[in-house]
Amino acid sequence: MNKVAHYLQEHVVGEVMTGTDARNYFSTDNSIFSITPSVIVYPKNENDVRKTARFAWQLAERNRIIPITARGSGTDLSGAALGSGVMLAFPAHLNQVKFVDAKNGVVTVEAGINFGKLQQLLLTYDRFVPAAPASLEYSTVGGAVANNASSIRSIKYGDMRHYVKGLRVVLSNGEVIETGKLSKKELNRKLGLATFEGEIYRAVDTLLEENRELVEKSSLNVTKNATGYDLADVRSEDGSFDLTPLFVGSQGTLGLVTEVTLDSEPIGGDPVLITAHLDSVDALQSAVEELRKLEESPSALEVVDDNLLNLVSSLNANYLKDVIELPYPKFVLIVEFDSAKEHKQKKLVKQATKILSKLSQQVEVEEDTDKQEVLWKIRESSAVVSGHNQGQLNPLPLIDDGIVPVDKLATFINAVYSQFSREHLQVALWGHAGDGNLHVQPYLNLSQVGDRQKAFRMLEEYNRQVRDLGGSLSAQYNDGRLRGPYLDKLYPADVHALFQKIKKIFDPYNILNPGVKINVSLEEVKPLVRSSYSLDHIFDHLPLS
Ligand SMILES: Cc1cc2nc3c(=O)[nH]c(=O)nc-3n(C[C@H](O)[C@H](O)[C@H](O)COP(=O)(O)OP(=O)(O)OC[C@H]3O[C@@H](n4cnc5c(N)ncnc54)[C@H](O)[C@@H]3O)c2cc1C
DSSP, X not given: OOHHHHHHHHHOSSEEEOOHHHHHHTTBOSSSBBOOOSEEEEOXXXXXXXXXXXXXXXXXXXXXXXXEEEESSSOOSSSOSOOSSEEEEGGGTOOOEEEEETTTTEEEEETTSBHHHHHHHHHTTTEEOTTOOTTGGGSBXXXXXXXTOOOTTHHHHOOGGGTEEEEEEEOTTSOEEEEOOBOHHHHHHHHTOSSHHHHHHHHHHHHHHHTHHHHHTTSOSSSOOOSSOOOTTSBOTTSOBOSHHHHTTSTTSSOEEEEEEEXXXXXXXXXXXXXXXXXXXXXXXXXXXXXXXXXXXXXXXXXXXXXXXXXXXHHOTTTTTTTSOSSOOSEEEEEEEOOSSHHHHHHHHHHHHHHHHXXXXXXXXXXXXXXXXXXXXXXXXXXXXHTOOBTTBEEOSSSOOOBOOGGGHHHHHHXXXXXXXXXXXXXXXXXXXXXXXXXXXXXXXXXXXXXXXXHHHHHHHHHHHHHHTTOBSOSSSOXXXXXXXXXXHHSOHHHHHHHHHHHHHHOTTOOBSTTSSSSOOHHHHGGGBOSSOOOGGGGOOOOOO
């Protein structure tokens, strides 16, 4: 056992592991990358997290950097749940519900709790967190916070950032802080602290004050964004101040989250689902733009294309049988309304049906929830593709999360089709049409040099197109190692420089998840690409040795 592991074993209550099985297990997440950690710690309590950070800080003061990577369930698609130093795996012990305020629907949980478990609990109070990712059954709340995850319902309800009220965070020096909205008076108290927390408040406040205009223009013109650091939401016009938005979406690069306090929503009215078959990308564009103008947003506005449906049928002939008839239309648009007011719901469904009927020969309105479940299989069929390997060819999470202004959706789709056609690759497309956020995964063989080169060529070209359309490289999967190298091109240089300053304020020794999101180059990440890809971790359990 190495010296770091030895020290940690003597000082923390939780398990410390350096065995080959455990290190191999934590060497991959759900991204295309692989890095083997040297030590794995299952913190038993917050004090273990604090001690680990404190130890790494003290080593850094003596010029020895031991990176710390926080890990939820490792479903990250951007390579951010990987690191070469200490892997702090939260789900093993830090997985409890701490507090439920049933009246207001506010809940405090430990960061490693399974998101599906929390959602189940909230359902008993007729509430839910609408931003929970599709991967909720096998991922953690801490991971969703750190990635600023979102869902098919984020078009109406927003992303995780909308639901996180406050956090307990272990800072890079081992100090513990609580974040939340502070009044001017409370902020002044923080600014006067003679601690690292005080230093952070002073430095962030000064930085944002000196760069007011830049902060204003740091937001991208899209409905959801998981890239960069959220500078714009720290200071509010009413004079309040909150560090929470900086930690949400920071991928463990600014602090280690131990507890999360979340808002939730009451479950809406009985949903009504509308499906429309559209025969062109222009019809899709018009439908999405018109539906977005309704007085209340649909609770979901999703799309799949015929390539996806045909591919799913060829992989699993039974999956779409009795769900949708052949030949498949060019696009299926899936629209859900869940307005709590019955008369409003009826009005919305009527208006939406009218809009869609002008653009489509086939519009179906479904009120029966069992039948809706069957129709949702059209959208969920994307999982058949992303979970299916064709021999050595794997569908890769590479260019899978671009988001553009909604009026550019059709241009974006056409650009993706052209790109796949130029590369002679099969394309299948699905996503959150109402947000202009598309998912697409090229089938490539990472053991082949040619395909690895193609992967990075496609990444480069795709990112350029998304930028040219005024979009963001990631709506929900975040930067990590995959998109981190492009952050300086996505944002103006002076905004990117602010991100670097933020990182330096919170983590002056670069201990927290280095190589993720910020200050990372393509040269660094290319050698980290694994030679074969799979989604194995999703169904795994944590190793014990
Ligand atoms: C099949 C599939 C479907 C998916 N669907 C969606 C989706 O619908 N929407 C969506 O947004 N994402 C989705 N994802 C991506 C991913 O599952 C989510 O972002 C998820 O919330 C990550 O949670 P996790 O517990 O696996 O985190 P991990 O993968 O373990 O970590 C993710 C990031 O969070 C950091 N982190 C974890 N815990 C902490 C902590 N306690 N403190 C500080 N940092 C921490 C890690 O360092 C890493 O940077 C999907 C992934 C897969 C494989």
